[in-house]
Amino acid sequence: MRARVVLRFIALISRFGLAALFLFTAGAKLWILKTFVHNVGELLSSAHVNYERWQWPVAVAVIAAEIVIAISLVVPRTVRLGAILAALLLVGFSTFALYYVYVLHGEPLECGCFGGIIGSQLGLKTALRNLGLLIPALIVFFGPPRIRGVSEARP
Secondary structure, three states, X not given: OHHHHHHHHHHHHHHHHHHHHHHHHHHHHHHOHHHHHHHHHHHHHHOOOOHHHHHHHHHHHHHHHHHHHHHHHHOHXXXXXXXXXXXXXXXXXXXXXXXXXXXXXXXXXXXXXEEXXXXXXXXXXXXXXXXXXXXXXXXXXXXXXXXXXXXOOOO
């Protein structure tokens, strides 16, 4: 019984920790929006994408996705969807970071992942950090075990 309570606590910490992380990163990007858009433009340019056309839409899409994921993780009915979206975004960012470093042989670039608050260069560390964040996303997706004898309100 005690182990289930601990697992439930870990699932809640993972859920709200991920939501806070995604809200934080979206807010940090909004705080330095023009710099973030510039960083996105550099990344798109290095991938041989028309950065002038796509830097704003991609930057806005990333920020919007982070906000949607955070809200999805907070709203009880959409927690699993939020976990899936978080995992997809984390895997997508990790894949691009590895592609940038190992396929494009890109120079170290500030990714703007945390706005200007925490410096983070696109590369292996970014990919590993994001892949590490899959652990709480998986914990949230699979959810805490049900505790017998405790009634839960169903949405």
